[in-house]
Amino acid sequence: MNEATAPGRVGDVRRRNLSLVLDSIARTGDAKPSRAQLAAGTGLTKAAVSSLVADLVESGLVSEVGLYRDGERGRPGQGLELSSHRGVIGMEINVDYLAVGLVDLGGNLRFHSAVESRNRGLAPAKVMERLGGLAAEAKAAAAAENIAILGGGLAVPGLVDQQRNVVLSAPNLHWENEQLNPRSLLEGAPLGVRLSNEANSAALGELWYGGGQADFLYVSGEVGVGGGVIIGSELYTGPGGSAGELGHIVVHPEGPACSCGGAGCLETFAGQEAIFEAAGTPDGTLGERTELLLTALRRKDPRATQAVHDAGRYLGVALASSARLMDIEAVVLGGHFAVLGEWLRPALLGSLERYAPGLLDPANLTVSGLEHSGTLLGAAGQVIRSVIESPFEFLLAGKLA
Amino acid sequence: MNEATAPGRVGDVRRRNLSLVLDSIARTGDAKPSRAQLAAGTGLTKAAVSSLVADLVESGLVSEVGLYRDGERGRPGQGLELSSHRGVIGMEINVDYLAVGLVDLGGNLRFHSAVESRNRGLAPAKVMERLGGLAAEAKAAAAAENIAILGGGLAVPGLVDQQRNVVLSAPNLHWENEQLNPRSLLEGAPLGVRLSNEANSAALGELWYGGGQADFLYVSGEVGVGGGVIIGSELYTGPGGSAGELGHIVVHPEGPACSCGGAGCLETFAGQEAIFEAAGTPDGTLGERTELLLTALRRKDPRATQAVHDAGRYLGVALASSARLMDIEAVVLGGHFAVLGEWLRPALLGSLERYAPGLLDPANLTVSGLEHSGTLLGAAGQVIRSVIESPFEFLLAGKLA
DNA sequence: TCCAATTAGTTTTCAATCTGAACTATATGG
DNA sequence: CCATATAGTTCAGATTGAAAACTAATTGGA
Incomplete structure (x- = not known):
């Protein structure tokens, strides 16, 4: 039965x-x-x-x-x-930085702090230790404003197992099957700390606290190209939890090999590294290289312009296919796609028009307005939503003073 | 509010x-x-x-x-x-044939009838008239077996609006915005007749009455290449109802123009017409051409072999991208992809391995076993499921003798 | 043969929770 | 200052499943 x-x-x-x-x-x-x-x-x-x-x-x-x-x-x-005296702490581990935010139940970002941190290759324990410092700041801020912390959300740039608190794979951090203990960041919070994927959290942040509609595809341009699929105001993660991997859609069957083992993936044309390389931007920190690229674009440097144009074109191919497969009617660009939005957009729209004419209204191709807090808001928001969706369970879990 | x-x-x-x-x-x-x-x-x-x-x-x-x-x-x-004395009539309009089936609540196909009918370009009214003849046979069969007909399902190869009973677009029938009156096929059935898309119905048939798992992508190779996405044992249709359009995923950005207005779509490489043409199969009815192609494949004709190989390769590209985007873990091939399965499979698996290594277990790439009744079963099944999911509404709708 | 054991299904009592209607509370405006 | 209007509470009534006691039907062993 x-x-x-x-x-x-x-x-x-x-x-x-x-x-x-x-x-x-x-x-x-x-x-x-x-x-x-x-x-x-x-x-x-x-x-x-x-x-x-x-x-x-x-x-x-x-x-x-x-x-x-x-x-x-x-x-x-x-x-x-x-209540504005109940809050959740959102936390983010990314390749180049760590960030925390205190979000009250109404979705207001009451405290925010971020630090640069080259986390690539660093041991998870070390990173968690650093993050613990930031979390302590957020806890102090909550205490000062008399906000009881219900729980936390932690977003990482990789595939996670929420049940077991394991980062299954975060290639850009060089993490593989890493057991985390996020709960230790927030001792005593009745709802614990929920681990989540960065692109998915950013998509949810956009849905709940940004200009998100009920159905859209969020495209996250961080070191990798990720995505979050929102359908009927819910995150679609797929049966195995790894849906939205826009970066590994095949956009050219004769394209170069990809770190994923495949070939011709979008990420090989539109990932941060691919764009910097094609544009001839010299090495440096992410901030420096971004600045250099933007300067080059402003002075109409042909190589930089071509690099961004190509990225936009292939992103258009991926979005055309995605729109066809999942009936996606709106797209929100985040991360470096948001930063490059202005230069990317013409090629992207041209490409969409060529491969899927009329399918996506250009007005529905927007840039995220949440800037760097989208992921934090989404990570915290998941805990807030879980309370809104199951308040009864929360009533049992703990009525704190 | x-x-x-x-x-x-x-x-x-x-x-x-x-x-x-x-x-x-x-x-x-x-x-x-x-x-x-x-x-x-x-x-x-x-x-x-x-x-x-x-x-x-x-x-x-x-x-x-x-x-x-x-x-x-x-x-x-x-x-x-x-009850085996309650049934639903499944009906299908396709490009080359019409079919009906009587399905009892337990999912048993109690009666089945199909006729060849070149429906391309025919007026909807004319096609509905012919279908009415088949429906009458099914009704007679139901009466003979003392089965009360609760309702019907009608599948067509195009995008439909279920609320208004309109076929929005069925390019292979040359139908555009055609208002149908499916209810007239089954006067008196308390639950009416539900219009649906052919690939979606076939996917649902596979889910309920075939070897379908909870999550899979059904690929329908009819005149066009369609798809049905099953997620968590439910059909995913997307916000606009047109999800699963696998045929218009871009598999080569420099590919030929497609009837959809785009370019490089899977259908231009793996649609029936594309395969027949690439294989050099002479004109004729679908059955004749299929036989000729199979004969050519059996005698290892190089042109036919190459055509099917290419179709498999590009289908692999589309499936790799789909699997990445939607986290698809299983695929069921139907229509001509089922017929060609044996010859298609090696190239398809090779392509998947090249573009998304390890993502899809070859054991989860199967061929539909329902043959030509899958669509009928799915079309009828939707009405049966609606009763199973909302029996209370049905109790009100009508307790027939 | 017949009764203890076992399983199926029904009846009865009770608690949870909503609706609807009557009621109380608190404001405005002529 | 009272008629009117709106907010919010109280209480009886209906629906429904849980729990427990009960009836029904069957088998196997004394």
Whole structure:
């Protein structure tokens, strides 16, 4: 007998409605809805909403914020909002830097700190130690603002196993099957620390806190070319968790060998290294090389211009194929594709028009506006969303003062 | 206020559990479970299962089939099965033929009929008229076997709007924005007739009635190259409903122009027409040309061999990219790719190994075993699944004798 | 032969939770 | 200052599954 689904119990109704109400409060955001507005918005009765809100307030997830004046007459409602005294710490390990951010339940970045750190080839333990220092800063900031930390999210540029806290493979860090202990970064946080992929987190950050629509492909141009697929406002990770590997789509069957073992992958044409090399940018730190490349582009250096043009063209091929396969209607560019957006865009659009005419509206090809906090927001947001989606489990997990 | 989700009501629990029990019976299939076994399998109590089964039996969806002898002692259980006196008619319009099938709730093909029909360029009304004749045969067969027809599914080789019953675009039929009236094929069926895409239906047929796993890509080689993406045992159609267009993945950026307006699409290398042309197969009906090509392959004709080899190679490129983007771990080949499977496979596997080494286990690259009934089964199955997933709605829709 | 053991299925009681309606609370405006 | 309007609470009623006790049907051994 196959028992894919759990049986419905009477209590499930409340779990679902707790989440529905909490989600409504989160979506309404700055408007700070009253119970009556929530009742109208969710379709529940006022009685049910009152009862649900009472539980949420008691748990500390929701706060009442004074009276709310909407119409002209009648008793004013009590405004409700996600508590600004509950937060999650977002953390990011990338090839050239470490970063942390403190995000409250409402999605506000209350503290942010980043340091350069050449992590490539460094032992995970060493990197985690450095990150611990940053995390301590964030914890201090939370204490100062009286924000209780519920949990954390840690994004890394590689494939992860969230259940076991293992980085299965992060080629650009030279990590392979590395067991991490992210929980140690945030002792005592009731929801622990969730490990995630950098591109996926950035995509989720864009969805929840940026200009993300319900369906889009986020393209992450870091050292590697990654992607995050958002479908119906959810991250699509695929059965094995490694969906969105845009960097290894074959864009030319006679193309050069790729570090992945394949050939003709997008990354060999549009990865940071490939672009710098094609443009003839000399060695240096990421910041230096980026500056040099941008300068070269501004003075219309032909080699740099051609390099970026080619990258855009092949990115267009990959996006055309992706759009066809997954019916993608919108694309958000992040990382170095965001930085190079202006120079990349014409070739990219031309390529899309050549390989998939009319499929993607140029207006739906945008550049991320979250800059470097997108990944942090997404990493933290996953924990915040887990609370919004299962508040009942959270109520049990721990009602902290 | 955003009201994405409906509020949970107490009654929803029963809807869910009705579906859970019905689905359990469907999955258990030939084993014909007793109420007690269902209780164990679903996690519900015997009392709850008894009550749910009573409703399902009353509706006619489930039948009791005599005593069930399992253990050595104790009262024997009443075996339960999906009623074999309820059925759905699956129908298919393709470029060269029409087909119908009668499928009972248990997924058994109780009647099947197909005729050659050159539908390319024919007016939809004319094609529907011919199909009506076939549908009448199926209805007669149903009457003879005392099977009540609940509804129908109609698959066409094109993009459809299921809500409005419009074929948005079926290039190989030369149909564009054609309003159909599928309901007229099956007057009186309580659930109407559901329009669907041929490749998607074939993928679903493979999932429900073939060797389909929970996650796979079905590749449909008909006149065009189509695809159906199954993720977590569900069809992924994308936000606009046109996901799975494997035929228009770019496999060579300098490739020839494609009918879609793009260039270098897989279809220009691996579509039926492209293969026949590259192989030098003379004109004729599909059956004749296929026979000629197979004969040429058997006698190791170099041109035919090369044509199929190239098609396999480019199909490999497309599958490598698809696997990377969507984390696809299994592929099922249908249509002419199934027919050519034996000759295609080496080049396809070689190509996969070159472009995405180790990503797809060759054992997970299989050929459909449903032959020509896969699409019919899938088209009908969608209606059957809708009943299994929402039996409560069905109970309201109509309890027929 | 017949009863203890065993398993299937039903009945009964209870708790959870929503709806709906009546009720209380608090504001505005004439 | 009261009619009106809106917010929010209280309470009876309905639905539904859990738990436990009960009835039903069968086997195997005394």
